[in-house]
Amino acid sequence: MENSIYIAEDEEKILETVQTFLESEGYRVRGFDNGDALFAAFLEEPCDLVILDVLMPGSTGFQITKKIREISTVPIIILTARDSELDYATGINLGSDDYFTKPFSAMSLVMRVKALFRRVRLDRQELQEGRKGEGGELLFGDLRVNRRTKEVWTGRGEALPLTPTEYNVLLYLLENRDRAVSRDELLDKVWGYGKDVETRACDDTVRRLRKKLEDTQVRVETVWGFGFILKEAHP
Amino acid sequence: MENSIYIAEDEEKILETVQTFLESEGYRVRGFDNGDALFAAFLEEPCDLVILDVLMPGSTGFQITKKIREISTVPIIILTARDSELDYATGINLGSDDYFTKPFSAMSLVMRVKALFRRVRLDRQELQEGRKGEGGELLFGDLRVNRRTKEVWTGRGEALPLTPTEYNVLLYLLENRDRAVSRDELLDKVWGYGKDVETRACDDTVRRLRKKLEDTQVRVETVWGFGFILKEAHP
DNA sequence: CCTTTCCGCCGCAGGATTGCGGGGATCCCC
């Protein structure tokens, strides 16, 4: 199996450490001291995962991300020195699958890499099963979710006013409607790594979400001792 | 859940503060004034997280890290007095999951600990899901088990309400339907290694499981002096 | 047949989990 990984990082010590960690886990790793060199290598021979620092000589990690995204859907992890470098609003980081804020734990990065590879395998599996409509609207029960406008409509054509967090939770549950989602996963995927929130925080959001979904046919059911799953109410 | 944490820190005040904070969050904490004592205790009974100061009487935190890494993958957090003590290049800190530079806020350490535990839980969970392979349903007798939704259905399409532990036991027996499973193996794989539970506990769970399986064609048969095996009822 | 070990069941109490109301912190927009 032995997945191959490319890393661009100009701080030699960090590069070396990360590389050592990943290689110890059996990955084939190539390091670069700037993003352009990585991109050139990627053109020659693609890899299975890319890790990019934001600030490097030459192109930034975001620019490289964009260039790679034009030709590939390879998973990308971004490393940033400060949280503020992550400008969600601009959407420039769209396409990166994950990010780490320095200083980060090398072991955590490895865990994330392993999880990413597992997820990719899972996605491939689901693709083979012939599902996954990416572009259009998301339908469930009497709900209609427009990912572009982030609007949610009920059957009667009434808009459902959701807060950003509520929307994100609903969307994630929707995208994984066929399985139960654990609290930890929700926290991880909605709130994000590094955020420190109580596990109970997602209970709160789910509670408010439930209240707003009362008049719809969509229910957020509790999977006891685990998490939640979306169900249609069949009366 | 109550995770157990070992801390080695020779500065009594810091040790006491950190210990108090962590205990207030519900963790079981043992403090040591040097790393060697911690390592000895770890050999006797492993814990779920290790926090190590770098500079201590006896072995340094890095040396202890190395020794622990030879026998365990337990998460390790390093405390250092200065950033310069963290020498990435030497790789001597390989294996530590995270680090804090003194002076640090006890609260932020606690937050990091919680995030780490969450990540480990998620990692385990995804690992399990990965191992399960095919996302399909598991069939046995007139039972239908959906591993994604964690639901169990009988022949007539009625849902079987199982508790998490019952579900896990049934699933494990199902995945090993072709052989008898010992009590110790059940305890190991369902309850988890290191848990201190009486063997009788799984008898109880099996009993409750049997009651709920009464109306199905699935039987949990006893293998005398050993454990259990799943059988279909012969009508 | 008798002893020993094992097994299933009962009831219970401690613990874990969850939903809920309320309070306070933060952010954003005016």
Place this chain on the structure above:
DNA sequence: GGGGATCCCCGCAATCCTGCGGCGGAAAGG
């Protein structure tokens, strides 16, 4: 700076789950 919206956390109570002690019965083993 005010006001509102949003979000997170703190207790609390209700519910659900779980491990344990005890007990009687059943299965090996002599």
